[in-house]
Structures are given as C-alpha cells and as structure tokens.
Amino acid sequence: MSQMTGASSLVASLEAAGVDVMFGIPGGAILPAYDPIFSSSIRHILVRHEQGAGHAATGYAQVTGRVGVCIATSGPGATNLVTPLADAAMDSVPVVAITGQVPSVAIGTDAFQEADIRGITMPFAKHNYLITNPADIPRAIAEAFHIASTGRPGPVLVDIAKDALQAMTDFNYSPSVNLPGYKPKLIPDNQSIIDAAALITQSSKPVFYVGGGVIKANASRELLELAQLLGAPVVTTLMARGAFPDSHPLNLGMPGMHGTVAAVTALQKADLLITLGARFDDRVTGKLSTFAVNAKVIHADVDPAEIGKNRFADVAVLGDLKNTISALIPALKNALGKNQPDLTPWLNQMNSLRASYPLGYDKPSDGSLSPQYVIERLGKISGPEAIFAAGVGQHQMWASQFVSYENPRTWLNSGGLGTMGYAVPAAMGAKVGAPDTTVWAIDGDGCFQMTNQELVTCALNNIPIKVAIINNESLGMVRQWQTLFYEGRYSNTSLESKRVPNFPMLAEAMGCVGLSCEREEDVDATIEKAMGINDQPVVIDFRVHRDAMVWPMVAAGASNDDIKIARETAPDWDSQEL
Amino acid sequence: MAQHTLEVLVENSPGVLARVAGLFARRAYNIERLSVGPTANPTISQMDIVVNLEGHALEQVIAQLDKLINVISIEEILPNKAAPAVHDTQPDYQN
Structure with missing residues (x-):
C-alpha cells in the first residue's frame, strides 16, 4: 500500500487491470488524471472527438476480445461518449469509460461542465459508478473491468469527481471483486444440455441460428465441430458474420431484413431453431407472430433475460457458449447414436434455394460504378485475414453480403444501435488492436462525414487504416426506403457528396493519401495501390451509382414469408418444395 | 390481472432506487406500489414492489431486474393459501 493522489491511483489501477491502450481527450475535470497518464506505461491516443474515443475502444475490444478503454472529461466530454456507449451496450461489447466529474461539492449545482453522466448512462450501461471518495477508485476500476468483460459483455462507466482525483489516498488494488448481485452463470445445467440434444435428434429440419454471442464467447471452433457433427444448415446474423466460415457448405449466409433467401427461408421453414447467442432481433424475425411458426426453439445464451424475451424457448440453456x-x-x-435423423431432404431443399437465389446485383446500365462490385473486390483482394469495419446503411449491408468472412473478429459493425459514423473510429481502434492486419473501413459518404476527423488521429499516431467511401452522394438506405415506400419523394437524402466535399483533398488535408475511382476497370488497381501503402492512412472515394438497392429485402414489420429478391419480385415458391 | 409482490434485496448504495424505477419505466412496466426499507444488514435494503403483471411479462421484469448489478435477490411473495404460482412463460403473442 502506498500514498498517492486519486489520479495516480486511477492510472495505477488501470495498469493493474492490464490496460495497454486508451483513447481519450483531456479537459478540466479529468485533468488531474492526465498528469500520471503522461508517465504511465499505458499508450494514450489523443482523439479529435470523444465519440471517436468510444467507438475506437469498441473496435479495439471487438478485434482483441479485451476490454476497450476510453476517457473523457465532465459535461460535454462525457455526453459525447453516450452514443458509443449505447452502441457498445446494444452489441454487447466490453468497454470501460472513465470520465471526470466536477468536484463533489459542486455536484448538483449546475456547475460549469457538469452533466449527470451516471444518470444519463443508467438506462443502457451494464453498470456505472460515481466516485467521490478516492479510496473507492481501485475497487471501482476492478469491478468495472470484471463486469464489462464477464457474462454478457457491455459498457461500464466510472465517473470520478475532480476532488477525488486530487486528494491523497492509499493505493490498494485487488483484482478480486465482491459483487453479491452479479454472478453470471457460465456452466450450463447438465439436464438442459441433455434436453437440447434430445430435441435435436427429434428434428428433421433443424437450423443453427448463430448470433454475435458465439464470437464474444470465442466459440467458433466448437460451433464448427457441432455443426459438422449434426450436418445441419447454419445462418449467421449480422453480428455473427465470421463466427462460421462463409465458405463452408453448411453456411446459408445472413438471415433477416437483407438476408439471403436460403437463410431467411431456413429459419421460416425449420422445425427447430438451435439458437446460439442470438436474441431474436426484429431485423432477423420480421413480424414476430409469423416468424418460424412451426419451429421449436433451443435458446442458448449467457443472459437469462434474453431467454423468452421475444420468443418462447422450448429448451433454455443458460451459460457461456463455449462451455x-x-x-x-x-x-x-x-x-445421435440412438437416433440419427435423416436431414438429407432438408439440406437438399436449402441447397436448391441457395443455388436458385444467390446474392447478386445488376450492374448499372449507364456504365457507372456498381457499389456491390467495389465491395466484392475489396473482400477478394484483401483476403480472409483482413478486418472490415462498416458504417450503417446500404454499404453496411453490402459489406456483410459481398465480403466473404472466414474468421471471427474480422467483421465489425454497429448492428444493434445502427450508429452512422461508426466505421472510421472503430477501424482506428481495430488497427491499434491488430497493427499487423489490414483494416478497412467500408463507409458511406454520409457516415464518413460524421466522424472522419479521426483520420487526423490515425495520421499522427501511425494507425494506417484504409477507408473505402462508397460515395453514392446520398443517405442511401433512407433513399432506398423513399424509393420503395414514399413514391420516390427524396426528402433530404441528397448529400451532393460528389460535388462537396472533395474527399481525396479532405483526406490529404488530414495527412492521409487520397484516391478516387469511378470506373470499374480502375477498381482493382486502386485497391491494390491502397494495399501497398502501409505508412499512412488511405482514403478512396469510390464514386458509385446512386440508385443501387440492397436486395433481398423484407420490409420493416412484414413477415419473412414476404421476402422480395428485387422490387415487387418474390422468389418463385411454387418451384421449390418446402 | 392478479397483483404480484416482489421482495427485492438491493445493495444500499446511492442511485439504486433510480436504477430500479428507471428499469420499470423504460421497459414500460407499471409499478402499483413500492416501499423501500432497511434490513438487519446495513449494507442491504429491501424493496417491496407490487406489480400488475403476470405470465411472460412478469418473468421478463424479474429477469431484467436481476440483471441490475445492485440487485442481490428477487423473491415473489405469494398470497396466503394460494397454490404456488405457475408462470405461463408463453409470450403473449403466442397465446
């Protein structure tokens, strides 16, 4: 035990918790902590906006499986973290946020840069703290890292009053925590496993419905073995892309609103959903009352509140998914030794659907660049080890559909909250976590204009990410909905980003290499040029056709049975035996 | 709809009432009656929460409450002489 300031105690606690990097911006209330940070072993990356710090922490966590850390001052510094923390909560990402708070005597007086960030983050943070006594700092940090990283991961915020950072205290850090109300159940009950196995052998049309929990639990290898043992088809949700190899013959692709016909239909027509770390999100189920009506459900998850939340579980298996x-x-x-069901007819049906309705796209008739083609080439040229982070919208769906993911933790996106602007800072965090791996941000021109300031951070801190802007000069997904549901009345979705800003010049101004491409024959050469630049961030402005749409599509609130493969075009169900 | 009483033991820490009340508000559950008091252990408080919920919704509110880190245990207090409650765990849309 040694005497030090609360600020030194905070930094020593972070070091003891194993933190090697954090993303943040100093300010008045957190300033005492930045003095010991200056001489700490922790690498602090000075971002340009606190939202960037939060998403970078998320990207780092998603790629490494470790806790991502961000740090900000009180008031606006803290409120700028709200979006990335809500994002991390929706996608179950382990993040710890440290914020400075006004001095404890000033709390509640509407002091300068005061915001009740504990109250603000209470609805979505996994847990949070307001620390006014410096002696509580090491315990709060130990608990925060434990809570963020165990059970169902999530964001934890530790708000520390400035006077607690300044006061002297005894430093006494112990990684062991005493949380009587927090004991995640990690080992499943044996009976639930036996019941699940029995239900599986009674099924002739089972599907593995795989969610992001499999990646969080590092259970991809186990999933591969289980899927091959049963020989049943697998669908991987948006959060689970990469949990099971796309090249595997059992993988039918992504289900949901923009899922493949085979994956959507497999869930709809199954007699058993083997649900692993998925949560029956509305973007997967469509209209819930018509979702997989003939299926029994095995629901395996580490979070008891997910069991039966949206869909009744016939067998609930509570525990860590790897276990x-x-x-x-x-x-x-x-x-199976006692009863081996014949899944051949079911597999044949699904393979026939996959062959009849592969993901595809029409190239624009005017010769302009197809966004799907660009993304497909990005995936092919970068290879299966590369990491991709996407923003939110059409480009995100295409990046999920047209890049083949073979490995877990290679696909990062904002699935639950749908945060535009996620890609650039998340890619920055990913590259910090995996410096030897190619990291692409596949971004939209709308998303890019929300958070591109972090390219300055990348340029100055030797974080050479690559950004592919899929520039359709529009808020493309909103425009698609306006095309389909608002009679083509394009209210406020035209960004004119082919006129302003000049993205390559903007990139150059921020210390990056700026490239541009608008012809199909130049796509490969441009990507390869970017692949050859590893000492600087690169931004490519891919100027693509404006009217490309994401297909297949199940309209919001509609039944998955009403999937369309193109505008007003349903699959030819009569030709399929289902 | 029958009233159910939840006896909830919580850590006696600042903000815990806001956490519980906020959870009911954001998940759109109504609190019929709420009382908070001390227990023999000064680090633990007891909340008695009366809700007009049953079946799936009651199961969900218990599961969500249990996720709060400061919530230690939740017990459903059954009315005298009533048979043990058998919760209908079928979500409402399937009924």
Missing part, C-alpha cells in the same frame, strides 16, 4: 457448445457436442454424439 455450452463443448458440452453439447458429446451429448449430441450420444443422442
């Missing part, structure tokens, strides 16, 4: 799947493999082997 769950590891236990299910021998139990299923045993059960």
Whole structure:
C-alpha cells in the first residue's frame, strides 16, 4: 500500500487491470488524471472527438476480445461518449469509460461542465459508478473491468469527481471483486444440455441460428465441430458474420431484413431453431407472430433475460457458449447414436434455394460504378485475414453480403444501435488492436462525414487504416426506403457528396493519401495501390451509382414469408418444395 | 390481472432506487406500489414492489431486474393459501 493522489491511483489501477491502450481527450475535470497518464506505461491516443474515443475502444475490444478503454472529461466530454456507449451496450461489447466529474461539492449545482453522466448512462450501461471518495477508485476500476468483460459483455462507466482525483489516498488494488448481485452463470445445467440434444435428434429440419454471442464467447471452433457433427444448415446474423466460415457448405449466409433467401427461408421453414447467442432481433424475425411458426426453439445464451424475451424457448440453456457448445457436442454424439435423423431432404431443399437465389446485383446500365462490385473486390483482394469495419446503411449491408468472412473478429459493425459514423473510429481502434492486419473501413459518404476527423488521429499516431467511401452522394438506405415506400419523394437524402466535399483533398488535408475511382476497370488497381501503402492512412472515394438497392429485402414489420429478391419480385415458391 | 409482490434485496448504495424505477419505466412496466426499507444488514435494503403483471411479462421484469448489478435477490411473495404460482412463460403473442 502506498500514498498517492486519486489520479495516480486511477492510472495505477488501470495498469493493474492490464490496460495497454486508451483513447481519450483531456479537459478540466479529468485533468488531474492526465498528469500520471503522461508517465504511465499505458499508450494514450489523443482523439479529435470523444465519440471517436468510444467507438475506437469498441473496435479495439471487438478485434482483441479485451476490454476497450476510453476517457473523457465532465459535461460535454462525457455526453459525447453516450452514443458509443449505447452502441457498445446494444452489441454487447466490453468497454470501460472513465470520465471526470466536477468536484463533489459542486455536484448538483449546475456547475460549469457538469452533466449527470451516471444518470444519463443508467438506462443502457451494464453498470456505472460515481466516485467521490478516492479510496473507492481501485475497487471501482476492478469491478468495472470484471463486469464489462464477464457474462454478457457491455459498457461500464466510472465517473470520478475532480476532488477525488486530487486528494491523497492509499493505493490498494485487488483484482478480486465482491459483487453479491452479479454472478453470471457460465456452466450450463447438465439436464438442459441433455434436453437440447434430445430435441435435436427429434428434428428433421433443424437450423443453427448463430448470433454475435458465439464470437464474444470465442466459440467458433466448437460451433464448427457441432455443426459438422449434426450436418445441419447454419445462418449467421449480422453480428455473427465470421463466427462460421462463409465458405463452408453448411453456411446459408445472413438471415433477416437483407438476408439471403436460403437463410431467411431456413429459419421460416425449420422445425427447430438451435439458437446460439442470438436474441431474436426484429431485423432477423420480421413480424414476430409469423416468424418460424412451426419451429421449436433451443435458446442458448449467457443472459437469462434474453431467454423468452421475444420468443418462447422450448429448451433454455443458460451459460457461456463455449462451455455450452463443448458440452453439447458429446451429448449430441450420444443422442445421435440412438437416433440419427435423416436431414438429407432438408439440406437438399436449402441447397436448391441457395443455388436458385444467390446474392447478386445488376450492374448499372449507364456504365457507372456498381457499389456491390467495389465491395466484392475489396473482400477478394484483401483476403480472409483482413478486418472490415462498416458504417450503417446500404454499404453496411453490402459489406456483410459481398465480403466473404472466414474468421471471427474480422467483421465489425454497429448492428444493434445502427450508429452512422461508426466505421472510421472503430477501424482506428481495430488497427491499434491488430497493427499487423489490414483494416478497412467500408463507409458511406454520409457516415464518413460524421466522424472522419479521426483520420487526423490515425495520421499522427501511425494507425494506417484504409477507408473505402462508397460515395453514392446520398443517405442511401433512407433513399432506398423513399424509393420503395414514399413514391420516390427524396426528402433530404441528397448529400451532393460528389460535388462537396472533395474527399481525396479532405483526406490529404488530414495527412492521409487520397484516391478516387469511378470506373470499374480502375477498381482493382486502386485497391491494390491502397494495399501497398502501409505508412499512412488511405482514403478512396469510390464514386458509385446512386440508385443501387440492397436486395433481398423484407420490409420493416412484414413477415419473412414476404421476402422480395428485387422490387415487387418474390422468389418463385411454387418451384421449390418446402 | 392478479397483483404480484416482489421482495427485492438491493445493495444500499446511492442511485439504486433510480436504477430500479428507471428499469420499470423504460421497459414500460407499471409499478402499483413500492416501499423501500432497511434490513438487519446495513449494507442491504429491501424493496417491496407490487406489480400488475403476470405470465411472460412478469418473468421478463424479474429477469431484467436481476440483471441490475445492485440487485442481490428477487423473491415473489405469494398470497396466503394460494397454490404456488405457475408462470405461463408463453409470450403473449403466442397465446
């Protein structure tokens, strides 16, 4: 035990918690902490906006599996973290946010730069703290890292009053925590595993409905073994892309609003959903009352509140998914030894659907660049080890559809909250976490204009990410909905980003290499040029056709049975035996 | 709809009432009656929460409450002489 300031105690606690990097911006209330940070072993990356710090922490966490850390001052510094923390909550990302707070005597007086950030983040943070006594700092940090990273991961905020940072205290850090109200159940009950295995052997049309939880639990290898053992088709949600190799013959792709016909139909027509770390989100289920009406449900998750939240579970398996799947493999082997269902007809049906309705796109008739083609080439040229972070909108869906993901933690996006502007700062955090890996941000021209300031951070801190702007000069997904549901009345979705800003010049101004491409024959050469630049961030302005749309599509609130493969075009169900 | 009483033990820490009340508000559940008091252990308080919920909604509110880090335990207090409650866990849309 040694005497030091609360600020030094904070930094020593972060070091003891294993933090090697954090993203942040100083300000008045957090200033005492920035003095010990100056001489700390922790790499502090000075961002240009606190939102960038939050998403960078998320990107770092998503790629490394470790806790991402961001730090900001009170008031606006803290409120600028709200969006990335809400984002991390929706996508179950382990993030710890440290914020300075006004001195404890000033709390509640509407002091300069005062905001009740604990109150503001209470609805979505996994947990949060307001610390006014410096002696509480090490315990709060230890608990924050424990809570953020265990069970269902999530964001934890530690708000520390300035006087607690300045006062002297004893430093006494222990990683062991005492939280009587927090004991995540990690080992599944044996009976639930036996029940799940029994239900699986009674099914002739099972589907693995795989969510992001499989990636969080590092259970991809176990999933591969389980899926091959049963030989049932697999669908990977938007958050689970990469959890199961896209090249695997059992993988039908992504289900949901913009999912493949085969993946959507597999869920709809299944007699059993083997749900692993997924949460029956409305973007997957469509109209819930018509979702997979004939299916029984096995729901395996680490969060008890997800079981039965949106869909009744016939068998609930509560526990860490790595433990769950590891236990299910021998139990299923045993059960299959007694009763081996014939899944061949079911697999044939799904393979026929996949062959009849592959993901595809029409190239624009006017010869302009197709956004899907650009994204497809990005994936092919960068290879299966590259990491992709997307913003939100059409380009995000295409990046999920047309890049082949073979490995977990190679696909980052804002799935739950749908945060435009996620890509650039998340890619920055990803590149910090995986400096030897190619990291692409696939961004829209709308998204890019929300958070591109972090390219300055990248340029100055040797974080050479690559950004592909899919520039359709529009808020493309909103425009698509206006085309489909608002009679083509394009209210406020034209960004005119082919006129202003000049993206390559903007990139150059921020210390990056700026490139531009608007012809299909130049796409490969431009991507390869970017791949050859590794000492600077690169931005490519891909000027693409404006009217490309994301297909297939299940309209919001509609039944998955009403999936369209193009405008007013349903799959030819009569030709399929389902 | 029958009233159910939840006896909730919470850590006696600042903001815990706001956490519980906020959870009911954002998940759109109504609190019929709420009382908070001390227990023999000064670090633990007890909340008695009366809700007009049953079945799936009651299960969900208990599960969501249990996720709050400061909530230690939740017990449903059954009315005298009533048979043990059998919760209908079917979500409402399937009924």
